[in-house]
Every structure is written in structure tokens, then in C-alpha cells.
Amino acid sequence: MALVEIRDLRVRFHSTGKEAVRGVDMTIEPGQRLGLVGESGSGKTVTAMALSGLLQRGSAALSGQVLFQGRDVLTCPREELRAIQGPGIGVVFQEPMTSLNPLIRVGCQVEEVLRLHTDLTADQRRERALEAMVQVGLPEPEVTYEKYPHQLSGGQRQRAVIASAMVIHPKLLICDEPTTALDVTVQIQILRLLKSISVRYGVAILLISHDLSVVRRLCESVAVMYRGRIVERGNTEDVFASPQDDYTRRLIAAIPTRKRHE
């Protein structure tokens, strides 16, 4: 069974009356790394929010199906959704400062998902959190554990967010522009980290970016979104080498030549 199967997803916001997602179909297999690219406003984040169950029912009309391991996150009861969020689907968003609570120590936040979803003791949780912090390359995990988010660098904060999402080993990590706020060297390190987590634990990744060259570093397949629809999908290298859709061609042409040949 596919891990994720999205069928004809449509999202219309009540406030604007506009359909932001206009019939998206998407499949993610266990362990697959799929990139979702497209220009600003094409509906990438809205799709990801619908998939992770974070879209407020009151703010938008949703239709279609979003199956996670066969359960429809659009219609399943609240408790079932809560059981999916965290252990099933972890999320990493662009600006780590908004995903971290400034008043709570980093280690506690990394542990949070374990506190909510497992019977582990406090000591076991701490152990797992420290382990995750080592895996994401946070320096001196014992020390970092006690720090507050503002005491970390931007790259370290993003690593902390990734640690808090992967500490429970979810089936899927949704990463929405996880490296956009970071400088290029850190960006590459984080992408490497995500790849190693995916390979080591069989975690599927949905990587959202407006930058095809970022997707190419991490994902074997890619879907291209344009104005609420997926206009092209396939093996990343194939799409890169011979894009079929006009919009994809323009997206590739927009990548600086140096990056295109890296």
C-alpha cells in the first residue's frame, strides 16, 4: 500500500473564495523522497498542510481524499488524526523560530512528541532526545539540551526542529522550504542530513521548494506544481534532462547555470 495517496484534492479558502489547490493527485511510497516544486503561490504549502491535517476546516472547503496509510486525514476523527501527527507525519517548516517555543528549553521540545505519543519514562525520553540531537549534528547535546532557542544559530535551530520531528521516527517527514532561511553551506548540510535520516530509518520525505536544484540534491522523484495543479512529475533527473511541460522548462531555465551543472 502506498504511504500517501492524494486523490483529486481541492482547497477553496472561504476568505477569498479562490481555489488554491485544484485537483491534485499524488502518491508517496514508503521511504520515497519526493520533491514538490513550483513558483510562489502555486499551492505547495496548502497541499502540505492538507496532508498533515493542519488546515483549519473552518477556513477552507476541502474535497477529495488524502489517505495516509489508508486513512483519510480529511475526514478521520480528531483522535485518529492526532495519532497520525507526530508518529506518522512529522513537519519541518521554513522558519525554525516559529516552530520552536522561545520559552521552552530545546531538549524539552525535542522530547515533546515522545511525551505525547509514547509510554517512555522521562529518562528514556531524554536519552532518545540526546540521541536525535547527536544524529542531526547539534554540538554538545547535553549542553544544547538545556539551551533556549534564541541561544542557537539559525542552522542549529533548524537541526533542533528536525530532531524534534524525527525523534519518534515518523513514516513521513514533510519539509516545507526547510533550508530557505539558511546560507548555502548550511543548506547543503541539512539536505545531506535529511537524506541520511531517510535512508537510515526508511523515512519518506516530501520536500517542498521553489528551487529545483535543492530538490535534485535530495529527491529521486519530483512533482511540479503550477497554479494549484501538478503539471509534471517523474524521476528528478529525467525531468531535469527533458522537461515535458512548458512551465517546468521555465523553472529549470531560471536556475543559475552554475547550480544547474553542479
Ligand SMILES: Nc1ncnc2c1ncn2[C@@H]1O[C@H](COP(=O)(O)OP(=O)(O)OP(=O)(O)O)[C@@H](O)[C@H]1O
Ligand atoms: N489561509 C489562507 N487564506 C486564504 N488564502 C490562502 C491562505 N493560505 C494560502 N492562501 C492562498 O493559496 C494560494 C497557494 O498558497 P501556498 O502558500 O500554498 O503557496 P506556495 O506554493 O507554498 O508558495 P510559496 O513558494 O510562496 O511558499 C496562494 O494564492 C495563497 O494566497
Ligand SMILES: [Mg+2]
Ligand atoms: Mg509555501
